[in-house]
Amino acid sequence: MSGADLQATNPQETSPARPAGSGNASLAATAQVAGAVVELPSDLYIPPNALAVCLDTFEGPLDLLLYLVRRRNIDILEIDVAEITDQYVAYIELMQASQFELAAEYMVMAATLAEIKSRILLPRPEPEEAGEEADPRSELVRQLLEYERYKLAAEQLDELPRIDRELRQALAGLPDRRYERPQPAVQLSDLLEALAAALRQAELFEHHHVRGESISTEDKISHLLANLDRERFLPLVAMFDAREGRLGVVVTFLAVMELMRKALVEIVQPDGFGPIHLRLAGPGESA
């Protein structure tokens, strides 16, 4: 990717010059109807290749979270989970809207964040014992701090002077041909063995290529919307399909969270800790 390529995709460079009807206009349109849109506009003004750059830049959900935390200059110990969750979910939605196959880890993290958020928001039963209840954020904070340690360690490692970059082995010539530096003896069989090994490896490589799972939050949202109707409450547990495995559960959960955030569904929990039900939000209530 050349600098010019990237520059061209930089919204800061291109958006002011864009004519009406392009990205900026659709952005404004989206803002006006916010709360009523189910999908992100497909003509988002950031081209997918720019997003790819962003995605490649993060080494996973922890790295992305760390970025979100650090760019706000917040102490990790004082994370506002609600805010970070929103930004995080916004980011991965954006990725999905641009047809990126996100690693499942990103989904799992979204679910983890959502869970922490809900535990903070939900009324907690009175603590009976003197023992303090653990902060639901503590595990996440621990993970972030631990990851950051090694991220920094990796940067320090990269800064060490190393052979073939800052340093080179000093070598002088040998005085005459008779004292030519001896070379390793290699038999043809060594060579063939190496080749066979390389080919075997290539084969493994080929067959172990993991395919991204094809459950997207977007599809799941459409699916859930199709199953719900305004008159009827459906139990939350009915939304999950065990056959989709862990990822399916996570994606379904994300989809529900997303529908709630956009006020497209209502959540009803008739009894204190009873089953949770969903139904489509009424027309007047969504604003």
Next chain:
Amino acid sequence: MSMALKATTLKPATLKPIVEALLLAADRPLALEEMKSVFDPAQRPGNGELREALASLAADCEQRGVELKEVASGFRLQIRAEHAGRVNRLWQEKPPRYSRALLETLALIAYRQPATRGDIEQVRGVAVSSAIIRTLVDREWIRVSGHRETPGRPELFVTTRQFLDHFNLGSLADLPPLGEIAETPEAIEAPETPKAVLNISDQFLVPFFEDVQIDDLSWKDHQF
């Protein structure tokens, strides 16, 4: 008889150029034992004499383009880092750059060894790519030292002497210290975040791309 033997041992002034010749002939660091092995038994210097010659050679190098360094596998004469810019122009290829994923994986193995892929994944929060492990094994920077006796018997990775040699280290103790716990955040050139915002694009994208110049990608090497 024993006097004759004594008489033939090498004087420090004689030893030094030999040691230099050995170091400049070998394309790898040389251990003391390797250096000693080239002398006839009668003339073979002791470790003390050899170290003395090496110290004297190191002092001579102060004014030279090379320096004497003791790394994990032994002693090496190496081009000083200050000449890297010009020296690297002798070759077409650029020195290799390693991805953050690779460096983070390597750091985890270096600091936590022995470590399994699972250990690395737990801290990094993402799957370890096989290509990275293979590259590290290929470079001979890591190797499998055994298996952890847990279900699946995962491979345990450790770093090698070649890793220490390559990164100019004498031992694992020379690695930069691992941060105890993350410090208070350094100032990140984050712009004033817009306050009330309506939707994702406003709230997230704009500030995101405001401080991220895609073409400079400075955040890639961000010091968090």
Next chain:
Amino acid sequence: MSMALKATTLKPATLKPIVEALLLAADRPLALEEMKSVFDPAQRPGNGELREALASLAADCEQRGVELKEVASGFRLQIRAEHAGRVNRLWQEKPPRYSRALLETLALIAYRQPATRGDIEQVRGVAVSSAIIRTLVDREWIRVSGHRETPGRPELFVTTRQFLDHFNLGSLADLPPLGEIAETPEAIEAPETPKAVLNISDQFLVPFFEDVQIDDLSWKDHQF
């Protein structure tokens, strides 16, 4: 303007260690022009200054294990002949070995030639280190035969006459067919999965020989 340029040129005392660094990094004779090419134009020394630095370096070497020699293709620092005997013993104790990565790279070039680094990386799944290519070129087992006309114009590597000589082959046609490699038990490290081995040859023979037209055998009449 010319004064400003003058002011930045390097002093002889600064030039000498740089010249030494270049000579000891290159591991081959360097012509004056090559040495000059690594300097920024504003700092580039003239032939006179360079020769002065070289003369001073040569004088310093009087007491050292190396000497400065001017040979046909330029200048080089070389081990003094009097140390040759001891230096040679370094390898009697511990003959160097080639890494598996190097052997795999060589084998892939032999069978796939002409091959780019990308071609090799594709099969091995790992970036090819420049050090490996350099070692193979230095040993004169491979050479660059041209460039592939794709973006980046990557170098095409082929094996040499010396490669054939070393392995006692009359021509590349004498290399065992790939299918045989997979079937020769001693060539296989893990014979417990013979089926997998067969699959390999099935899978790879075709693509491998697709782009090598046996009947044109351009490599056979290669001017090595």
